Amino acid sequence: MGDNGKDIYLPAAAEVVRVEQMTKQEKFFEFRLASGKPLGHMPGQFAEVSLPGIGEAPISISSSPTSGDTFEMVVRQVGNVSGAMHRLEPGDEVGVRGPFGTTFPVDGELKGRDLLFICGGIGLVPVRSAINYVLDKRGDYGKVTVLFGAKTPGDRLFVDELAALDGREDVEFLETVDDTCGEKWNACVGVITMLFEKIEVSPESTTSIICGPPVMYKFAIMGLHEMGFTDDRIYVSLERRMKCGVGKCGHCQINGLYTCQDGPVFRYSDVAEVREAI
Secondary structure (H helix, E strand, C coil): CCCCCCCCCCCEEEEEEEEEECCCCEEEEEEEECCCCCCCCCCCCEEEEEECCCEEEEEECCCCHHHCCCEEEEEECCCHHHHHHCCCCCCCEEEEEEEECCCCCCCCCCCCCEEEEEEEHHHHHHHHHHHHHHHHCHHHCCCEEEEEEECCHHHCCCHHHHHHHHHCCCCEEEEEECCCCCCCCCCEECCHHHHHHHCCCCCCCEEEEEECCHHHHHHHHHHHHHHCCCHHHEEEECCCCCCCCCCCCCCCEECCEEHHHHCCEEEHHHHCCCCCCC
């Protein structure tokens, strides 16, 4: 049993409410538990989604718990389970276990602080939950800066929401793409760390949250160090080959840490010296 009394091994039924194609590889899904209850997650957590006869996979929860009783995910088609999920339509049913894992401390130490979100590619998916949570409780936080990078303009996720961020006066939003690939693009071209020189943040009053492809962490953290950030003011969301979600199978082990339980959200100072963590 979990802390809330739920059987952590028993999936709950959830109905597909909405499906949208986001990019060539990614689809957006909105789910509602058959019980009618909210999932009960906090920003940064994930859930195990199962399809009978096919399998189960851990997937980040992209919606903020402030958004209502449904919950949202974005799925990249890479294997059997994700491929089957891409064939789902509204009204179809899946199994859901969770939520699992650690969270961004949006109700704790992040309150009152300036926040710098650094998201690369599909790394926007779990961080979106924290961003929207902060925006829904905007008065609880200081300056909010969001940096987003994608491979190409066609790989950008939540395009309408990115435009809304860009239009907000209480958020500083900058984005870049690695390559325009001939598409119309009026913003920056280059790696996401190029945006660091365009922002003004105070390392003493700011906490940074990073999520993206593995290579991005190294250079983003180097850039933050150059700006004066200490490791305890940096949070990272890591993904390993998580399977069970409850620390039993060992697939996601990093030395003595289990990503599914000790993470996926880590304070960087706790994993900076852990081999293979970044």
